[in-house]
């Protein structure tokens with residue numbers, strides 16, 4: 219057992235000297251640093267609180283978890299504090315860096331088996347500990363397996379870890395959608411029944427493949443494609459032919475982890491007894507085998523960044539136009555209010571076509587593999603449009619991009635479809651917290667779920683033959699002190715970001731661009747709501763920030779949120795919790811203010827959708843002789859249910875009223891700083907009151923949509939005439955219901 223240092227690390231930025239960058243994540247930059255009073259090298263993760271503005275409780279969780287853990291294979295935080303708009307987390311410096319960086323620098327084809335066995339055994343020990351203590355890590359991947367200069371291996375990054383015991387009632391499964399797509403277990407994506415620590419076992423299996431090949435299966439595909447493939451394809455694995463260099467026991471161990479049914483996966487404890495881990499060796503062996511010839515971490519990181527920047531430039535040259543084209547397709551934006559950002563998705567689908575053309579032939583993750591259409595949820599193969607039913611990944615067509623969209627449509631039932639939950643996810647308010655304040659919330663969610671009965675369940679996938687292994691292919695600068703105006707102890711206490719610049723802010727724009735390359739193929743517009751609003755506001759009010767524009771950078775971790783802000787929404791620019799000089803109204807309850815525009819967008823979209831459906835029906839009536847009767851009936855029925863639509867309108871009006879009240883409140887001034895704890899409470903209270911309104915609204919909508927659909931004698935009207943190209947923002951739930 220590691221001797222955990224009891225010394226108290228300073229919680230003051232001036233006691234640290236930041237050296238070079240050694241890592242970068244979604245919302246953090248990691249520096250090698252000197253703890254001046256102890257004359258000790260440490261690593262400091264600097265989290266930009268503006269980037270995680272809706273996720274303060276998530277950060278709090280990470281820091282608390284990191285400071286409580288005590289296991290030689292789990293990276294423990296020495297301490298943390300805020301400095302300006304940043305949170306600094308002080309950790310032991312792991313001089314070897316992450317396995318991912320090591321592979322990228324020196325082992326692009328992956329490690330040898332004894333190295334893998336050693337790394338995985340240590341990681342698994344960490345998982346056993348974490349699971350025993352009631353946590354799910356939720357982000358197991360090579361990038362989070364760190365190695366020290368003496369060969370010690372530690373699992374890092376509790377950014378998305380979840381405590382299964384949070385509620386006190388030992389709720390053992392989660393209902394949020396976080397993780398990194400390539401490593402994400404199918405049940406995490408599906409969100410049907412929650413998930414538990416077995417999700418980590420899936421990610422562990424994917425990590426094993428990552429260490430074996432130098433990359434995770436499907437890693438070259440955009441996130442949405444990865445989600446689709448994970449759900450629809452047989453699980454990836456080590457291939458008997460291609461992966462001859464690996465032992466049978468390794469293949470078996472991976473196969474045991476990558477079973478779609480979580481119940482069939484072993485626990486971490488049981489897995490640790492797998493005979494594969496008998497191949498594991500000592501720390502010294504790791505030093506000799508992989509660390510000895512490596513250059514210092516900072517240098518390696520610099521080189522990697524330069525390479526990535528080059529790639530970015532190439533990407534831009536290749537795909538710049540396509541993105542612009544797809545941005546014109548405004549209707550796609552609407553969908554993200556329901557958790558999906560189709561704009562991004564379509565961008566990605568467009569890229570996939572090229573990827574496929576370029577690389578399918580030699581793509582080991584896909585070769586000889588046909589998508590299992592029989593498992594497309596809710597759409598038996600015979601009911602699928604021919605284009606979809608016959609589509610094969612390995613035979614890309616000109617329309618691949620659109621086929622991918624269709625694939626996603628058909629897979630959507632497996633994704634979060636509950637707007638309320640999406641909003642909750644956006645604020646990262648835990649299921650339990652919400653449940654505690656509003657018992658109805660969860661009940662309502664379940665009820666919504668029940669409205670999508672068995673045909674929407676993915677259980678069919680679970681019944682699929684889990685694998686045919688023969689067929690499956692695996693598939694310093696020190697920062698100027700003067701910019702840090704204040705710092706506050708954070709550990710376990712309230713988080714009080716103040717109005718100073720974060721260290722990152724003092725880095726010139728030029729450097730910042732370099733530091734934060736915006737990978738086109740990885741762009742995700744569905745980031746945290748407040749973040750996007752702020753960016754939008756900045757666009758209006760600040761010239762210097764326009765370089766960031768509407769780009770919400772995403773790298774690595776993928777989080778589905780209800781983040782879209784329709785440009786048509788009248789409240790888009792109205793919320794700037796820190797007062798960015800915008801001419802728009804600024805209010806200080808970020809949670810409520812962020813919810814409202816999003817909800818309003820949803821309402822607007824649904825109204826538009828309804829009108830669009832009516833238009834389509836009319837069109838169907840005119841163009842399809844044999845459907846005229848049913849179409850007319852449907853239209854008439856729809857008109858007959860107008861009282862319920864009226865109710866929907868009333869609710870919408872209430873919403874707008876609610877929003878106006880928030881805007882008019884004199885006490886809501888931009889300068890007001892709400893302490894984190896209080897902020898969280900306000901957030902919850904606001905969410906609950908807004909929540910019950912939106913719940914009713916959603917129920918009403920659902921009722922309306924369902925009665926409309928049931929009034930139609932043939933859903934073919936929709937299937938025939940709903941073309942993604944023609945539609946304004948379209949409520950995907952319609953497709954789900956159909």
Ligand SMILES: Nc1ncnc2c1ncn2[C@@H]1O[C@H](COP(=O)(O)OP(=O)(O)OP(=O)(O)O)[C@@H](O)[C@H]1O
Nearest residue numbers: 241242243244245246248261310311312316361774
């Ligand atoms: N203590 C450490 N010592 C050395 N390198 C580290 C340390 N902590 C993190 N790193 C490096 O920094 C990278 C990013 O750190 P980290 O994963 O904590 O950030 P993140 O924002 O949580 O990223 P992500 O969400 O993508 O995992 C890691 O992949 C690793 O290479």
